[in-house]
Amino acid sequence: MSVELDVFVGNTTIMDKEVYQLWLNGYTVNDAVKVRIEGGVMEECEASADVLLSDTMDQYRTFQMCERLLHHPAKLANQLLFQIPPDRQAMLIERYYAFDDLFVREVLGKKLSKGTKKDLDDVSAKTGVSLKSCRRQFDNFKRVFKVVEELKGPLVENIRQHFLLPDQLARDYAAIVFFANNRFETGKKKLLYLTFQDFAFCAGQLINHWTLGAVDSMMEDMDVDLDKEFLQDLKDLKILITDKDLLDQHKSLVCTALRGKTSVFNEMEANFKNLSRGLVNIAAKLINAKDVRDFFIDLVEKFIEPCRSDKWTSIDMNLFLTHYTNSAHILDTFKHHAVWTRYMGVIKSCILRMYHD
């Protein structure tokens, strides 16, 4: 005695947000029913466990059928199979493309390849996000990556248009794509204190200022890659540390400006040359793809950690970086103002964002 077939189809497709979330989170039907029972929906609606099971199965089926549409969210809007109100469509898409920060932190900067996908069970075990959910998130990353990889124009805008994502989510995806494309190292122990949002912020800075699209959005190349010419130009900044006069001059200008304004003045003064060397060396090396990958680790090792050990506050940091940047423009023999501004602008905001515990 069993229900062999049980189907409910509405003219307007009925989707329960709660069940959708459970499905996205990778719960099996039975687990989802348990969660729902605990959630008290039964008492609310005088339903039995059977009813709940039937409803859950039905919804899961609907979601599975919708899933292939969600892979191309634009299709969801002009497909005919399911009649879903626009606000529901937006909800479906947004939640489908939503991800766990914990999970994304694990795969950020990794190559979105089959190999990585195979390791997802480890990631799942580590993060506590179910494997199913990990796979969905990973596939989302990969799908977005593949679509925007070769598209012209601004990255965030491309993602938003192709996947109909809300602005913030589109930016996050841009960051993920950007990280995956440039294979930034994010998994080193020293970087573990950084959250995904920290990286996303930095990625946003890099995308907005260091890519080719940042200069000319109509360019052939795309937002995903750093502006090669700019990276080349960065080598010229080396003069700031190789030219002893310039370095001293720079130091004295910064010290003059900061004297009395910061509690860590002495430490700063003592460390100035090291810090400056660190920052300029990072710039000079960015032309090598390998060093691009190490960009964040370098920032932390060469700059953030020394400052932290000297107990700089964020305010100190801000002050220092502001004057460090500005002072360079006053230097007589320093000619690379544009490159310097472009470089330091991003470095400054990245460091400020990354400078926390």
Place this chain on the structure above:
Amino acid sequence: MPGKLKAKIVAGRHLPVMDRASDLTDAFVEVKFGNTTYKTDVYPKSLNPQWNSEWFKFEVDDEDLQDEPLQITVLDHDTYSANDAIGKVYIDIDPLLCSEAATVISGWLPIYDTIHGIRGEINVLVKVDLFNDLNRFRQSSCGVKFFCTTSIPRCYRAIMVHGFVEELVVNEDPEYQWIDRIRTPRASNEARQRLIFLMSGELQRKIGLKVLEMGGNAVVGYLQCFDLEGESGLVVRAIGTACTLEKISTLPSTATHQSNSSPSKDMKDSPQAAPSTLGCRSTHSSPVHSASSRLSQGFSVSVPTLLFAGMKPRHRSSEAPRARQCRPVFGEEVPGIPLSSGPPTPLRAQTFSSFSPSKSYSRQSSSSDTELSLTPKTVRMFLCPSTPALESISSSLPSTHMPCHLRPGMASRSSTPPPLHVSQSDTAMLRKSVSFSEELLLAASGMGSGGSAGKEAGPLKALLRQQTQSALEQREYPFFTLTSFPSGFLLHVGGVVSARSVKLLDRIHNPDEPETRDAWWEEIRQEIKSHAKALGCHAVVGYSESTSICEEVCILSASGTAAILSSRFMQDGPLDTEHRFEEVVPPGCGFCHIPYDELNIPFPAQLTYCYSCRRSKVPDVLFTTIDLPADANITGKGCLIQARLCRTKKKAQGEGNATAISNLLPFLEYELHTQLMNKLKLRGMNALFGLRIQISVGETMLLGLASATGVYLTALPGPGGIQIAGKTPSDITYEQHISNMQKKINDTIAKNKDLYEINPPEVVEEIIGSPIPEPRQRSRLFRSQSESSDEVSELDLSHGKKDAFVLEIDDTDAVEDIHALLTDSPTPQGFYSCNTEIMPGIQNWTSAIQMFTSVRVFRLNNANLTNQGLNKIFSDLCENLLKSLYFKLRSMVPCCLCHLNFTVAIPEDELIQVAVTAVAMSFDKEQILENGKQSGEKTLTKAITENDEQLQFNLELNPESSHANPLSSPKGLSEVGSHPSARAPSVDYSSFADRCSSWIEQLRLKAHTIRRGSVKTTSSMEKASPLPEGRSRSLRSNRSYSGTSVAVVKMTPLSFIPGAKIIKYLGIINMFFIRETTSLREEGGVSGFLHSFIAEVFAMVRAHVAALGGNAVVSYSMKECVFMENPNKNQAQCLINVSGDAVIFVRESELEAASVQPQSTTHTSNGGEGT
């Protein structure tokens, strides 16, 4: 060359990948109509091709336009091998043939494949240039409007309701042809889909012809069904109500504009009227034209000189030969019938040529008409040996009438099935219309028109007779498929009438002569009519027909509500003689007043004076198949009441099986009634509306499901309680048990009264204490008929006026029954449910609606189940399904599930399938919204009908005299009482006419063909899922994605959309789909398969409606859902048939803003997605 069909293929999108190598498709399109095929160019390497083809033109007969669908096939071009079909689109172009419906079909339509489902969409443009044909001999009926809606469509008013139209066509089922052994499942499915498209087109055209003959311009309540009879063929049949409708213009200004300045448009409305702009007028016979254009302008205006319904005889006389023409062979086959006026053609010619100048001919033609209808009767006599009495009638006609002769004839007919042999009925030349007229005569005399005529003298008598006769003859059957009526149309309701008959299917030998099937239905209809007569009613409303097929056994069912109708809408004519006879009926309670003679009640019932007006008698309970009249006075709210029953049956073959089934049927129906009655009382209500009883037959069991909406009619007496009595009162514990149960029941009743807000005003006994002559047996009404039933209650007469319904517990069965009674769980807080259009007692609907279909199949693993066990399982199945629905729709609370339409089937042994389609509608608890549209419409209707006078004798004049006839009641009683025993022995080879149905009730059973056996194998199976687009991403794909979004199309089984006004009907949607899979597991098992199929069907309905320019489907129903599976072979197949009316609606709030040109505004808002 009456029509030019033009089609343009614009583009495709979301096509599946057909070439694995490139992940792309080289698509082209074949456009086929009739035998002509056009092709587009191949659009290489794209999943979103832009063909932008030229206009493909088909010059065709309008007959073909009606019959044939436009067939669009999308293919993948392959240089080396055969081109692969991607899928097909069938477009029904019927809506384009009526000027009032859609003008163009334009939009994205899903490309459908029977194996893969929807595979992308195609954008097409279809137009029709129609040159109206004035040729009276034409076979087409372009322009007749069809509506599934079972009431007068919202933006029309009824000028006249002509009556019942029916037709059926048969064919061989392609699935069972020899060729099916060698062709692919896809080819077979497509052959079937196409055939059914053709057959329904043909059917619709033929029905349309009948409507034209009756002088109507529309069919309302059009119900088309398929009987998949397996080996013996495929039957498509339809019934409907022919009407003359006139469009109500939403705005007076546009109304005058339309009627004055664009006559051609208006004239096209009446199908025969030629648009003068096309110049056809001169080429064709002008008299006809003028006559029909007069038709189109409405019956209310004209023919002041007509003495009595000049139109009628014309229709009648033209009808006879024309009906022949529908089945061309007929004329030749019946040489014995001396059609008095000779061959059809001259007759018609004569009629029409004489028509236009004056009306004087009408009398003459009506007399010739009388001959026409009389002569064939003799033929029938010969063919019906079982009714010898009838012969005398025909001989003595028309001067006298002999109800006394008739009665025995009828009675014998109904209690013993006529021993028609297969061969006999095959060769029988019993033509429908012929026998109809005979029966109508019977009806006339039975109704007592003859009686009254007899009292009058000479010529007047003859005149009246003729009038009545022709009025009746015009309506072959006084049946109406409508379930709600313009106010003032429905006068009295007698009760539910139904008839069932068990038949053995035989192969249909000659598809052009579907006479066996015709004869079967004719038999049933006759019976319905005689039941109605027994109730003192001249009409049957809310009429429907259905079948249930299992192997070669077929149960035919018909049911309706016996009623007396006002003649206002039925005839046109200048004289107001009729009004003298018409009673003035109080609107709130009038329909409850008994139509039959209280001294000769056809069945035992307790009558009281109406609690509203205190003037007329009302019964204690009222069962009907119609919707609750809008103006009825009710107390509290209503609720869905279901009786569910399962009966095991032995496996048997052929006639033994049929006998067994027909033996079981009476018990099944009896028990269903008992259940209904008990549950009704348990809810403290006294009337059922929308009653629908389905009996489904399987190999080893019969299922019965009765659904209705219970209400408390203020006019009827309050129901008594239910009292339980034990048989062995000695035992103390037993007594206690009983009293416990009694208490429970009383509690439930009290609770229910509270829940449904039933608190009728207390009535002082004295007022109603009128002498009621009948013995107080009312609770025996349903219980006492079957001696063999164990739980028949002994009635305790001591309970007084409000006597309780006594349930006697004498065995475990009865205990179970009572338990079952109490297990129906109440609807959760905030929910109401009903199976009628709207919930009695709720008006303030919000605009939130959600239509849904839910299907469940239950497997009974345990083969040895008792009836009780089965009952419980079945009942639980239904209850759980309802609970699931409530849960699903909880976000809409407070809401009401309206039009809950349950369909049960037994797809194979041990499987029970229940399908529900309904709409959930939210309502506003606090705020009472003014709902003005209904009343506004009504007053308009009223205003128009004021002018509609009639001069003809009408049926309802005579109920009292008919019942003065002493023989009428015995006949009625014998039918009611003696069934189970009387008809059992006389079982015949081909026709197991089962007369179990005489309880006053309705029956309607979805036709379900259950064919056991496996689904065919498919050898090649491509993976179904369209592949991700992969590399195809490009500028092109970008373009097709951007911009257009899909227009929202609402669907509802109701005839209206709350909070909105329907401003245009675009035509009927009638679609049939087959889906088959050979990878059941991969598609998510049976549930996944059916889920996506139903979703696809919805999608296709919506897309076609949107392409017509509509934004909603009303009166939507899923008439067929046949599901077969073979999990072992990983296969499943499903057939779904849906129908509804495509409409444009505007929100009432928008209506005010959008005023002047509603049509153009909505067109832009809906048809936006065009190219």
